[in-house]
Amino acid sequence: MQSVTLAKSTPNYAISLESSKQNPRGLTMPSTDKVTPIRGNDLTLVDNKQAAQILQINEKTLTNWRSSGKSPKYVKVGRCIRYRLSDLTAWIEANSRNHTGEVA
Template sequence: MIPMQAAQSSIDADALIAEVQAADFLRISIRTLQAWRCRGAGPAFVRVGRAIRYRRRDLLAWIEANTVTSAR
């Protein structure tokens, strides 16, 4: 089995992934991702013609920005 860090380092963080893959990566529905995009919320995305794509780097940055470390 490949260690997680080794597996992640072999993935191109700037590669564009489809909306379905981005939703799966975030463990949310595609409809939620679409709703966030329409409201101007959620991770940054790239429009390629009519297609929507996401960079893994942007998904990871969005996760970090929305991580809550303590509940007050």
């Protein structure tokens, strides 16, 4: 059985996986104490309404953009659509322009 521990450090988060020494079938498994650093924004998910508020657009616009492939990357959690804050930030940066004649 694995347990997941979320440890908060100064600017980053880390996930620590600890596996038991025996699996359900009784076989001995090696113990893994591996810490993988993950940026805090990668763990924060927002729903469609919150993402629309961050982007300062209508929820329906964001839904239409998602259908046409123009929206930021999203994650499906079951039936729910969620956006990572890091993906929203990256999408905003990718759509930044210096002047109106600049091509995407």
